[in-house]
Amino acid sequence: MNRATNPTVRWVRPVASIILAVVVIGIPLWLALVTSAKSQGEANLPDLSLPDSWHIGDNYRQAFEQGHMIKALAGSLLVMVPAVVGVLICGSLASWVLARRAGRMTSLLYSAGISGIVLPPAVVTIVLLLRQLGLAGTAGGMIFVYMGMYMSVVIFFITGFVRTIPIDLEEAARIDGARPLTVFVRIILPLLRPVIATATILVCLYVWNDIFYSFFVLGGGSVTTLPLNLYSVASNNLYQNNWNLIFAYVIMMSLPLLVVFAVAQRRIISGITGGAVK
Incomplete structure (x- = not known):
């Protein structure tokens, strides 16, 4: 049978x-x-x-000119690039420490670090805190929010990958007199390229398409992103009942990352299978 x-x-x-x-x-x-x-x-x-x-x-x-896509594109890049770079640097350093140290406290820290994958951020608390710090409506505030939100994703991927790297490489470098930061930059970081590429693409996709958190953090400020700008122009009289322009804006907004994802999909899969599931 x-x-x-x-x-x-x-x-x-x-x-x-x-x-x-x-x-x-x-x-x-x-x-x-x-x-x-x-x-x-x-x-x-x-x-x-x-x-x-x-x-x-x-x-x-019309969608490009009337939707002010140049300003929105500049805002998206202004927020996305520093956020992705910052979360990768901080997340990879934290992942290296968590992967190399054993103990109950390290396990608790790792669990807390990846808890953001399943626990949604408290939007009201974030907005109130940014207002107190004077960062509400600014690119800096949005960058810190994205770094905090997606740090869990980076830690989850990179920690599993670091555990597959033989610790003998680090010990040999320390015997030669290398300091911890030198060991990380010269030994560990080059080996993390596949999983860092995966984390980079995933975080870029999240940040590029986000409108929910940018609406609360950047709403009313001078900085705007492509999704937030689309919401603004679609909700006023400019794009009212102009579904052709809305969809044209969506296609142009999605095209860059669609091309990147199509080109790098093999790297994404290899990075996931190479670290996160081990």
Whole structure:
């Protein structure tokens, strides 16, 4: 019976996976693409049909110019780059210490460090604290929030990877007189490239697409991000009922990281399997 059903199972599973991918990813993506190419009248009732007349150039140009995407792109990069660099530096150093030290206190610290994966941040507390520190509505405040939020992800990935690195390499460097920071920079850090690449891409995806926390932290300030700017222009009269412009903005906003993810997906998988599950 098993021999008779195995070929069927091997055939059904990939087909089911393809159908699921088409339903979950393909249909929403197709809807966004075709709607972004339609006129305002056609886009008022979004569907999967092709547009009667194509307005790709006009829609994308209007979304780019009227949506002030240059300012929003600069704001996203201003927030994302320092946040990603800071969380990777702090998280990799903390992961190295947690992976190399044993004991109950270290286990408690590790559990506390990765607890942010399942425990959502307290938004009200964060906003009140940033106001007291004078960081509300600023890029600096948003950077610190993202670093605190995604430190758990970095610690989770990198700690597991560091545990797979032989400690003999570090001991040999210490015998040669290397200090702890030198050992980390010259021995450990180069070996962490696969998992750091994975953590970098994942954190960039989280930060790039975030609107919930940026709305509370940056709302009303001079700094804006691409998702927050889309919410602002879509909620006022500029994009009211202009679903073609909204979807054109979404496509342009998502395109950079979609390309990065498509190119680096193998590195993401190798980094996850190389450290997080060990």
